[in-house]
Amino acid sequence: MVKVYEIKQSIFANNNQQADLLRQCMKKEKTFLLNLMSSPGSGKTTTLAGTIEALKEKMRIGVMEADIDSDVDALTIAKTGVKVVQLHTGGMCHLDAEMTRQGLEALDTADIDLAILENVGNLVCPAEFDTGAAKNAMILSVPEGDDKPLKYPLMFQVCDVLLINKIDVLPYFDFDLEACKKRAKKLNPDIIIIPISARTGEGMEEWTKWLLGQVAKWLEE
Numbered sequence: 414m415v416k417v418y419e420i421k422q423s424i425f426a427n428n429n430q431q432a433d434l435l436r437q438c439m440k441k442e443k444t445f446l447l448n449l450m451s452s453p454g455s456g457k458t459t460t461l462a463g464t465i466e467a468l469k470e471k472m473r474i475g476v477m478e479a480d481i482d483s484d485v486d487a488l489t490i491a492k493t494g495v496k497v498v499q500l501h502t503g504g505m506c507h508l509d510a511e512m513t514r515q516g517l518e519a520l521d522t523a524d525i526d527l528a529i530l531e532n533v534g535n536l537v538c539p540a541e542f543d544t545g546a547a548k549n550a551m552i553l554s555v556p557e558g559d560d561k562p563l564k565y566p567l568m569f570q571v572c573d574v575l576l577i578n579k580i581d582v583l584p585y586f587d588f589d590l591e592a593c594k595k596r597a598k599k600l601n602p603d604i605i606i607i608p609i610s611a612r613t614g615e616g617m618e619e620w621t622k623w624l625l626g627q628v629a630k631w632l633e634e
Contacts, residue, residue: 415487415499428542431510435517435545444522445631446513446530447624448546450568453534455554456578458486460611461531465493467621472526472628477516479508479533486531496520507538510545527628536561540568547631548573555579555588562596569597574605576620581610 439446451457465474475496478487487499500516502508508516513530522528530546532539551572553561556579562569569575575597577590594606605623609616 415484415491415497428509428511431514432543432545435510435514436547439517439522439528439545439547440631440634442522443632444517444525444528445548445628446517446528446544446546448513448530448532448539448544448549449552450532450536450539450549450572451534451552452536452554452557455534455552455557456611457531457534457552458489460552460576460578460609460617461529462490462493463611463614463617464529464621464624465490465495467617468527468625469493469495471625473524474527474529475520475522475525477513477520477528477530479512479516479531490531496525502533505538506533506535507542508532508544509542513544513546526632527624536565536568540565540571548627550574550576552576552578553593555582555586558587559589559593559596562593562600566600569600569604572601572604574607574620574623576616577606577608578611580608580615581613 449457476490477498477500478490479500479502484499487497490497498519517528530544549572551568597604597606607616607620609620
């Protein structure tokens with residue numbers, strides 16, 4: 414059984430200020446917040462489940478599943494055994510810092526090392542709002558096409574890591590992996606790019622090793 418929390422629109426005008434305050438709070442609490450973004454159907458929940466399975470014996474993990482409606486993803490993640498809450502945005506296509514704060518409060522991060530926000534699925538609105546996360550990650554799946562950095566540049570600019578998912582189906586799609594990498598790097602030279610297949614597990618070790626290192630660094634500082 415998954416509890417459902419209704420998240421109200423932020424009343425704060427200065428979202429960036431609230432995001433900075435939230436990061437400071439998470440730093441004091443020794444909780445690392447990851448904001449995970451992607452289009453619908455990119456394999457975000459499957460990737461998240463694989464990430465949890467790889468890391469749940471190494472750290473305490475909590476997940477916030479943000480959707481306009483339904484609790485499908487939360488029920489899926491709950492099967493991994495980690496703490497999870499479903500956040501309903503009331504029609505909003507993103508979460509901002511205040512919404513995220515409400516979600517973290519519902520999650521109760523006192524006993525959590527890694528809190529993961531699975532943001533609402535789209536490549537536009539979530540990129541525009543700083544949630545207060547320590548790091549931003551995005552998933553781009555092979556079937557979506559290698560031109561997405563050209564169409565949605567802001568998403569690639571604000572993310573620290575890009576997971577190119579479903580590489581197991583590369584032979585069946587007209588997806589130029591190197592061109593996609595080059596386009597993403599042109600927008601964001603510092604972005605980390607990791608090709609993965611959440612279904613087969615390819616590349617997941619590199620991804621979880623990177624995330625584990627980021628969490629360890631955050632907790633030590």
